[in-house]
Amino acid sequence: MNISEIKKLDEEYIASTYGRLPLVPAYGKNATLTDVCGRKYIDFTAGIGVNSLGIAPEEWIAAVTEQLGKIQHISNYYYSAPTAVLAEKIVKSSQMKKVIFSNSGGEANEAAIKTARKYSFDKYGKGRSKIITLLDSFHGRTVTTLSATGQDVFHNYFFPFTEGFDYVKAGDIEALEKLCDGTVCAVMCEVIQGEGGVNVIDAGFLSEVKKLCDEKDILLIFDEVQTGIARTGTLYAYQNVGVKPDIFTLAKGLGAGLPIGCCVLGEKCADVLHPGDHGSTFGGNPVICAGACVVMDTVTKPEFLNSVKEKGNYIISEISLMNAPVVSEIRGRGLMIGVKVKASHKEIAKKCLAEGLMILTAGKDVLRFLPPLTITYGEIDKGLEILRKVLSEIPG
Numbered sequence: 001m002n003i004s005e006i007k008k009l010d011e012e013y014i015a016s017t018y019g020r021l022p023l024v025p026a027y028g029k030n031a032t033l034t035d036v037c038g039r040k041y042i043d044f045t046a047g048i049g050v051n052s053l054g055i056a057p058e059e060w061i062a063a064v065t066e067q068l069g070k071i072q073h074i075s076n077y078y079y080s081a082p083t084a085v086l087a088e089k090i091v092k093s094s095q096m097k098k099v100i101f102s103n104s105g106g107e108a109n110e111a112a113i114k115t116a117r118k119y120s121f122d123k124y125g126k127g128r129s130k131i132i133t134l135l136d137s138f139h140g141r142t143v144t145t146l147s148a149t150g151q152d153v154f155h156n157y158f159f160p161f162t163e164g165f166d167y168v169k170a171g172d173i174e175a176l177e178k179l180c181d182g183t184v185c186a187v188m189c190e191v192i193q194g195e196g197g198v199n200v201i202d203a204g205f206l207s208e209v210k211k212l213c214d215e216k217d218i219l220l221i222f223d224e225v226q227t228g229i230a231r232t233g234t235l236y237a238y239q240n241v242g243v244k245p246d247i248f249t250l251a252k253g254l255g256a257g258l259p260i261g262c263c264v265l266g267e268k269c270a271d272v273l274h275p276g277d278h279g280s281t282f283g284g285n286p287v288i289c290a291g292a293c294v295v296m297d298t299v300t301k302p303e304f305l306n307s308v309k310e311k312g313n314y315i316i317s318e319i320s321l322m323n324a325p326v327v328s329e330i331r332g333r334g335l336m337i338g339v340k341v342k343a344s345h346k347e348i349a350k351k352c353l354a355e356g357l358m359i360l361t362a363g364k365d366v367l368r369f370l371p372p373l374t375i376t377y378g379e380i381d382k383g384l385e386i387l388r389k390v391l392s393e394i395p396g
Helices: 002-011 058-068 081-095 105-125 144-149 173-179 204-216 286-299 303-322 345-355 379-391
Strands: 025-029 032-035 039-042 098-103 130-133 165-168 182-188 219-223 247-250 262-266 328-335 334-340 360-363 367-368
Touching: 039 379, 058 286, 081 098, 081 262, 081 286, 098 105, 105 130, 105 144, 105 182, 105 219, 105 247, 105 262, 165 173, 173 204, 182 204, 204 219, 286 303, 303 328, 303 334, 303 379, 345 360, 345 367, 345 379
Parallel strands: 130 165, 130 182, 182 219, 219 247
Antiparallel strands: 025 032, 032 039, 098 262, 247 262, 328 334, 334 367, 360 367
């Protein structure tokens, strides 16, 4: 089928919950994608941070294919070797205790919320269930995780939202202290806010949050759905700031293209949930976990993590050297980069796509870059050349 036929099918049979862009991929390798018309693109999106090892990574494909030839699914009432091995890799690399597998970041965050509330209920009884999150945060699209998300734009239409959430501005420790009364069981935040605009949360503030939580026996939850799996140059973003949470969540890059979510539990929470308290039909699927084991083996290598930092620094440096008047700020860490612009970020993204560069947007005015962690310098340079051309044509 050509692009017009595919577009017609999509518009006729798929609910319009996405603003599609005019691209139909056919195949690709690493960070270079070819569409159905044979046109090539440089991918600075990685499927919104999912394709951590790039398009069609061979070792990952081999592991997934091998597991498919054995058994594609087994109920969680039984044991699964790939699932158990992946859990060990995650626990040992984070020095946590247990994991809960699911299918997405939103589900992983749901598991974290349930665990925090049960921890508090078991220890203190009813009335201590509120969770504080940050303004400009994003935690998912279920009714509960939308409620946890600290952006008013998401709090529409789907009333009533799940109760039990409140919000503070990042950096305002005094406001957080006032909210942390006897009704609060957890504080939940991102180390770098992705959807909110690639906002890097101050390490000092996160240290103060951790101290406050420890003093009041409130759990600290880090949402690492977008920042985890080497995205920021350390395996988990919290390792950049030296603050260890009681719970953190993973998804996106862990699956390298297949759907997975993971809620990682520390010492306090390891034994909070019992059989029947939580579950997932597909969580911990052996095929996906076999591929995720390859991801973990790859991204945990020190030289790999260093390469992510170096590539990120290179991209930031090169964008700075463009001296584009439309750019007002560049921020981020590793290969999670935000470029704040003084023009429509969505229109710039469209212009880039028309020239052969796939980029994302975030917040109200930020171009977001989440390329595959394996992107080559040749691919980076090709993408930056397109970005330079587009930005040079836009007045500041």
